[in-house]
Amino acid sequence: MGLAIVVAFFIMGVGKEISAKSPDSEGKLAPYACGEPVPATKVRMNVENFFIYAVYFMIFDVLGFVLATTIAQPVNLLLPLFYAGTSLVSNVILTANWRQ
Numbered sequence: 001m002g003l004a005i006v007v008a009f010f011i012m013g014v015g016k017e018i019s020a021k022s023p024d025s026e027g028k029l030a031p032y033a034c035g036e037p038v039p040a041t042k043v044r045m046n047v048e049n050f051f052i053y054a055v056y057f058m059i060f061d062v063l064g065f066v067l068a069t070t071i072a073q074p075v076n077l078l079l080p081l082f083y084a085g086t087s088l089v090s091n092v093i094l095t096a097n098w099r100q
Contacts, residue, residue: 055094063087 022028063083070080 052094056091059087059090 066083067080070076
């Protein structure tokens, strides 16, 4: 592992020495802010769409965890089926409310 770090630093040093140098300009020394002028007014974001995707992510994340852990121990098959059905119903409700 130590040899890999030494080789990596050697390659970085060689690259720094042989790379083309650019002259310092006013633009290079200026602070970088995405390269676009930002208006002085506040930009309003629609966070409702973000929360919808966050809820979808949580539903499918928990569904995947429940299905993955219950498949390892198939004692009660009713639990993953119930949770998958509940997830499907909640997704239908969310989609119906989102389209209105």
